Amino acid sequence: MNEFDLVKKFFEPMCLENPDVLQGIGDDGAVIKWLGSSSLVVATDTLVAGVHFPHDMEAAAIGYRSGAVNISDIAAMGAFPKYATLGLTIPGVDEQWLFQFSNGLNEVFSEFGCSLVGGDTTKGPLAVNLTLIGAAEGPCLKRCGCEDGDLVFVSGTLGDARGALELLDSNELNASGKYLRNRFEKPEARVRLGMSLLGHANACIDISDGLLADLKHLCDASEKAIVVDIDKLPISKSLLETFGYERALTYAATGGDDYELAFTVSPRNADHVLRVADWLEQKISIVGEVQEGSGVVFKEGQERRELLETSGYRHF
Amino acid sequence: MNEFDLVKKFFEPMCLENPDVLQGIGDDGAVIKWLGSSSLVVATDTLVAGVHFPHDMEAAAIGYRSGAVNISDIAAMGAFPKYATLGLTIPGVDEQWLFQFSNGLNEVFSEFGCSLVGGDTTKGPLAVNLTLIGAAEGPCLKRCGCEDGDLVFVSGTLGDARGALELLDSNELNASGKYLRNRFEKPEARVRLGMSLLGHANACIDISDGLLADLKHLCDASEKAIVVDIDKLPISKSLLETFGYERALTYAATGGDDYELAFTVSPRNADHVLRVADWLEQKISIVGEVQEGSGVVFKEGQERRELLETSGYRHF
Numbered sequence: 001m002n003e004f005d006l007v008k009k010f011f012e013p014m015c016l017e018n019p020d021v022l023q024g025i026g027d028d029g030a031v032i033k034w035l036g037s038s039s040l041v042v043a044t045d046t047l048v049a050g051v052h053f054p055h056d057m058e059a060a061a062i063g064y065r066s067g068a069v070n071i072s073d074i075a076a077m078g079a080f081p082k083y084a085t086l087g088l089t090i091p092g093v094d095e096q097w098l099f100q101f102s103n104g105l106n107e108v109f110s111e112f113g114c115s116l117v118g119g120d121t122t123k124g125p126l127a128v129n130l131t132l133i134g135a136a137e138g139p140c141l142k143r144c145g146c147e148d149g150d151l152v153f154v155s156g157t158l159g160d161a162r163g164a165l166e167l168l169d170s171n172e173l174n175a176s177g178k179y180l181r182n183r184f185e186k187p188e189a190r191v192r193l194g195m196s197l198l199g200h201a202n203a204c205i206d207i208s209d210g211l212l213a214d215l216k217h218l219c220d221a222s223e224k225a226i227v228v229d230i231d232k233l234p235i236s237k238s239l240l241e242t243f244g245y246e247r248a249l250t251y252a253a254t255g256g257d258d259y260e261l262a263f264t265v266s267p268r269n270a271d272h273v274l275r276v277a278d279w280l281e282q283k284i285s286i287v288g289e290v291q292e293g294s295g296v297v298f299k300e301g302q303e304r305r306e307l308l309e310t311s312g313y314r315h316f
Numbered sequence: 317m318n319e320f321d322l323v324k325k326f327f328e329p330m331c332l333e334n335p336d337v338l339q340g341i342g343d344d345g346a347v348i349k350w351l352g353s354s355s356l357v358v359a360t361d362t363l364v365a366g367v368h369f370p371h372d373m374e375a376a377a378i379g380y381r382s383g384a385v386n387i388s389d390i391a392a393m394g395a396f397p398k399y400a401t402l403g404l405t406i407p408g409v410d411e412q413w414l415f416q417f418s419n420g421l422n423e424v425f426s427e428f429g430c431s432l433v434g435g436d437t438t439k440g441p442l443a444v445n446l447t448l449i450g451a452a453e454g455p456c457l458k459r460c461g462c463e464d465g466d467l468v469f470v471s472g473t474l475g476d477a478r479g480a481l482e483l484l485d486s487n488e489l490n491a492s493g494k495y496l497r498n499r500f501e502k503p504e505a506r507v508r509l510g511m512s513l514l515g516h517a518n519a520c521i522d523i524s525d526g527l528l529a530d531l532k533h534l535c536d537a538s539e540k541a542i543v544v545d546i547d548k549l550p551i552s553k554s555l556l557e558t559f560g561y562e563r564a565l566t567y568a569a570t571g572g573d574d575y576e577l578a579f580t581v582s583p584r585n586a587d588h589v590l591r592v593a594d595w596l597e598q599k600i601s602i603v604g605e606v607q608e609g610s611g612v613v614f615k616e617g618q619e620r621r622e623l624l625e626t627s628g629y630r631h632f
Contacts, residue, residue, distance in 0.1 A: 001409050001411065003437050006409060006414065006437055007435060007437060009414075010414045010415065010417075010418040011402065011418060011432060011435050011437075013418075013422075014418065014421065014422050014425060014431070014432035015431050015432055015433055016425075016426070016429065016430075016431040018431050021399075021431055021433055024431070024432075024433050024434075025432065025433065025434055025435060029434065030399070030401070030433035030434040032399060032433065032449075034350055034356070040350070040356075040449075042399065042401055042433060042434050042447075042449065043401075043434060044401035044402070044403050044434050044435065044436050044445075044447060045403070045436050046403040046404075046405055046436050046438045046445065047438075048405055048438050048439065048440035050440070051438060051439050051440055052438070083337075083346070083348060083358065085346070085358055085359075085360040085447050086327065086360070087360050087361070087362040087403065087445040087447075088362075089362055089364060089443060093317050093322060095317065098322065098325075098326045099326065101326075102326040102327060102329075102330065105330065106329075106330050109330060109332075110332070113332065114332075115330070115331050115332040115334050115337055115340070116327060116330035116331055116340075116341065117331055117337055117340050117341065117346035117348065117358060118340075118341055118345065118346040118358050118359060118360050119323060119327050119341060119360065120360050120361050120362050120445075121319050121322055121323060121327075122362045122363075122364050122367060122368070122443075123364065123367050124364035124366075124367055124441065124443060125440065125441045127405060127438075127440060127443060129360075129362065129403040129436075129445040131358075131360060131401050131403075131447035133348075133356075133358065133449070
């Protein structure tokens with residue numbers, strides 16, 4: 001039983017019948033109609049030391065990354081973050097650590113205009129839980145909604161964070177290594193891109209578990225298949241230089257933690273989306289197509305290409 | 317440095333200048349003006365196994381108690397709970413445990429009409445983080461606002477949960493022991509009472525850390541003193557029978573985990589508050605008075621009475 005089955009079995013039934021809940025459990029965030037006005041979007045994420053980040057990761061990076069990961073969920077709904085609460089569990093009071101952690105979190109919150117309004121600090125093994133409340137100016141982006149013939153886009157480059165995990169023990173990093181580590185420690189939440197997709201994309205998700213795993217979520221929610229052309233996966237020069245083409249490709253296709261957006265767009269909206277991304281100076285790439293069927297298929301030219309799925313992140 | 321200092325130093329500065337944040341960090345919940353309509357109240361709490369509840373506590377009780385503790389924060393603001401997100405950290409997948417835990421949480425959420433709309437399940441040492449979003453039909457109750465001459469009320473009886481902690485290792489409990497254990501495992505969030513106090517009470521807090529510690533929060537926030545008449549502390553028959561008068565009194569005055577409300581009311585509103593509580597079939601008791609000065613003083617008749625403060629709960 002993986003996390004998705006577990007949530008489906010035990011926790012989805014706990015969303016009471018409520019016409020104000022436009023989207024409950026099962027997407028990047030919940031969408032709530034708040035007293036007839038605009039939508040409120042809620043997302044929560046827990047990062048546990050030793051599971052989601054290394055025990056010895058710098059406190060500022062833990063703070064920044066925790067914030068960015070959560071803001072990314074809000075971005076994937078086409079919303080913008082407004083308020084956050086922090087549940088911080090720490091083994092003891094280390095003022096230096098707390099100073100750096102709060103600085104890192106503050107950096108990313110300030111960047112996105114998000115206010116920390118509540119928190120609870122408890123003693124225990126290091127873990128960071130954040131709950132974000134965002135707002136959306138229209139119907140939110142969801143995982144369901146892919147249509148036959150939709151083009152599949154991704155933002156940025158893929159696989160960098162997965163590559164960084166291979167370099168954790170390296171003390172001396174070259175420029176490429178530093179670039180990759182920064183991509184892991186400071187993922188960029190694609191809030192402006194997500195907002196610009198409202199009304200133009202049919203489905204959206206943020207890539208936390210890896211492209212393969214997350215496109216599967218889109219397929220399952222939309223009851224469609226997605227065919228990905230692996231030649232088109234956007235790969236950074238740093239990833240390519242450090243690991244070579246084959247490993248870079250595997251990381252891009254299946255490695256998690258990049259927090260880029262994957263979204264599907266009807267061909268008639270593609271030009272508009274490309275223009276807006278250009279205006280936002282946000283790199284986006286067309287990597288595949290939605291088709292009838294189910295599941296994700298990777299192709300290289302006309303050939304079906306099997307890729308190891310092992311690196312898609314699983315909580316259990 | 318205790319939790320309160322830590323939050324003040326590192327996290328309070330992270331609430332950006334924002335006129336919509338009516339109450340930021342430093343109360344039981346945050347209060348946000350949501351797009352000109354009614355207030356949104358947000359509270360978060362983390363319960364860690366071995367810190368906030370025993371490792372071997374029954375899963376259903378962990379679920380129920382986690383929900384009730386968080387709903388109590390919403391109640392202390394005079395609001396009612398509407399939506400919740402769950403950050404659950406578990407060492408592994410134990411379906412039986414998850415079934416019972418989700419049943420317990422569902423029981424308390426159903427009782428209060430609260431929908432679970434989001435969650436994140438991660439692997440790690442057992443911890444439960446809940447964030448609740450509530451709504452209030454007017455200006456919320458806060459910790460500040462005590463006025464000279466206010467009567468200090470508490471709901472229910474005090475010290476029962478503290479007593480229950482002494483009985484954790486007992487396998488066979490008599491009726492009183494069972495009553496106390498139930499008070500620990502299933503605290504009753506005083507939502508209806510809290511809502512009825514809007515506009516009538518001057519300050520309110522829920523008693524999580526113990527009466528002494530929590531009244532101190534009211535005093536500090538309001539820059540007033542509170543004098544408590546310990547003869548008037550409401551003590552259950554079960555607590556009295558099990559521990560005798562002196563220990564029962566200490567538990568009532570300083571033991572945490574009861575999640576009753578403590579609130580202050582101007583004498584001219586006292587009759588109204590007593591009548592409403594009677595209508596709600598909610599026991600409330602007048603236990604003291606707000607005065608000029610600072611800090612909490614316990615009195616027995618005319619004598620000042622020193623009570624050990626050790627049992628007031630501290631996170632660090």
